[in-house]
Amino acid sequence: MKPPTRPAGPAPRAGPPAAGVRTAVWTARASLLALLGCVLVPLVTAGLRGVLWLLLGVAGLALASAGIWWTLAHTGILRAVGAVLAVAAPLTVLGLYAAHGMLGPAVASAALLLVAVAAARGALTPRPSSAGTAPAPAEAPRCPWVLMNPRSGGGKVGRFGLVDRALAAGASVTLLDAGRQDAADLARRAVAEGADLLAVAGGDGTQALVAQVAHEHDLPFVVIPAGTRNHFALDLGIDRSDPAAALDALTDGVERRVDLGFAGRRIFVNNASFGSYAAVVGDSAYRDAKVRTALRDLPALLTGAPLLRLSMRAGDRHAEGLQAVLVSNNPYQYAVGPRGGHRGSLDTGLLGALYVHVDNTAQAARAVGGGHGSGVGRLTAPEVVVDADTATVPAGIDGEHVVLPAPVTCRIVPGGLRVRVPRRCAPPPGRHGADWPGVLRLAGLAHRRDTRRAGDPADHPDAGAGPSRTPDPET
Template sequence: MLIPLVAAGLRSVFWVLIGVAGLALAAVGVWWTLAHTGVVRVLGVALSVLAPLTVLVLYAVSGLLAPAFVALALWVLAVTAARTALAPLHTAHVRERTRVEPPRRPWILMNPRSGGGKVDRFQLVEKARAAGAHVVLLGGGHEDVSELARRAVSDGADLLAVAGGDGTQALVAEVAARHGLPFLVIPAGTRNHFALDLGLDRDDPAAALDALTDGVEVRADLGFAADRVFVNNVSFGTYAAVVGDPAYRDAKAQTILESLPGLLTGDDAPRLRMRAGDTRAEGLQALLVSNNPYRRAVDAARPGRRERLDSGLLGVLGVCVENSAQAARMVSGARSPGFLRLTAPEVVVEADTDTVPAGVDGEHVVLPAPVLCRIAPGALRVRVPRHRPGTPVNRPAVDWPRVVRIALRPLLPG
């Protein structure tokens, strides 16, 4: 913070306020773009682009552009250094067991259409069968994934696995957990967030098959929304409604832009209520309940990452933005009154309707209201390769008073 002060003197406070104002106006522009149509949307696009651009031009004209970038770079460096300094030495975020014996009758369900054809591209069928696994391929119909997994258990399978997306993973994981069998994740879907947090290599799905011959076992929690299991999260409100639109699969961006105005400010705007212990919230437009909390709402280093999968707690993130003024206040981040963030073992989601649209690991479903979301601690035995890329470091939130005390310690008497 000393760099702008040295470069501009006391005027630096004024320029900081200019920067904050630019961010707030950009947030207003984004809100107008998403929540309105016609002329207001056009103005929103213009404002969201011109506001930060104007701030940069003013900084450049005043000779403060370089100091501002240097200050920003040093701030990012300071935050990174503080998190690194305060992080524990271990990296494991799930309780890992010792090496286990290979399964005798592994069963693997593969979806050839997932991830743009990763099953064929990485020759997963051939490699799995060479490792002694019985492989079942999903066809083009509407097979009952859970029934296929239950049938495999009845036939003597001693490990269940899925090469596909997170939604399919969750269905088979529930069967594995119910029968106490180990579960193997093969990241052959599009995103595979569950595999990412398990430390698996999403760029090489076939590497997960090493767990069949050289594996270890970890325990992971499972989330439940009513009777639906989820390995990542379940969403309610605006996102769930957009995902439920039949046009979403073929034209995601267009469907979002066409749907959001009505969902944010129109008569169809969802208004959710949430109960978690002593905490109550009303008027939520969007609510995300995750199997273990995500590190933070916005994390440039590891977006959408969970520090652990065995905390026994759900993560809860809610958003309520009614107008442009509230959108501007969202610049303050997680401390904004428009954000709700907490952890709890159980969450109840209520609405003014008998049913609630939800996105369970990206799959659209309709659940009876109220919806009880809960977590089953350590319910899932997950088999992973002993050698895998790794898991995210469990870094706590930065304790800035402690950082300042450590930095000033050499200057303080005694």
């Protein structure tokens, strides 16, 4: 049989004129203007002395960073001095600004910087095609199962009536009691009894345990943000302020595939931490007194003896003598704003790694700039190996303390989890933050003059960048 022929000429494009593209272009221009204004305000106000005022602000941040280091890494008088310095340095800088009539320009410059960052994020965030249609709802499960932790998040399960809402949606509900129940075992038992969807109302640690079972059986997984932080829900675009709304995914949900991280055989949906933070999390007093326990334990972990020193390798990159390593399921974006520490995507197929080697006050101060010698490094890779000078290494898997045999191989499974979210769920955040490559993309977008249709994928600066698009390996 002869295959059908396609009509000659380019395929027709649907969609209105490129209003979305024009908006992105003008938003990019507004961002660059705000950034220019941020620099010009102190120069116009104080001439070349404005550069000195800018350096004074940087010096204040460096001194505050040094004070924070002393507070965390020492005890006694040095801790007290550090706490005073951390507060006094920025206050002194603000006082000098006020005394010389520079407080107003400094505030205006800071406000313009925030506007520039916010506008840059808006301009560089991919926009859905106006010609596209709403995603089709996923097939409703026959036997959904929901695990709920009534103590998580200060009692959100009871406060939001999650049990009744889940039962009304046709789900079977299991409550975690105060004992040492294994969430993964409960999920496997539910699967054996016929569950065809797994859901968790609890913190990220419990989410990861049940997500592992969903991955093993390739079942859809629903995140109900009933924990304290719920970083996984945040990066999925789920409204953390209304946990009950997440239950709509049981009856009116859409499905997407996201990556999963592995630390050894343990799954993590957010991150696996090694070293100082993991050791603090492992302290039995941490659950009831987080800040007090951290302040008590960190000096010995950072500067005491003996120290647990870590090494890390990823491809041809290698680092030794580290105090902490954070390996994340997809890279975090570190930028200014309320979403400064979030993942712009959960489907890049790459791990993010943040590693720290800070031994003294000078390194702590340099960490403010994040340049070479600051003691803080970042990279992305499909596999990261963390080793220690001991047979085992403490780790925090999504905030849950575990001890793993060293070395620990962290890897990522692209599309390893079927996540179901409410159809009206907010789209996940854009892929780009306010980094220097982002500034170059922003400048290119601001100079754009054409007005193609908004439905054309080529309209966006990220055109052609599918899920495999990744940030620069080193920032």
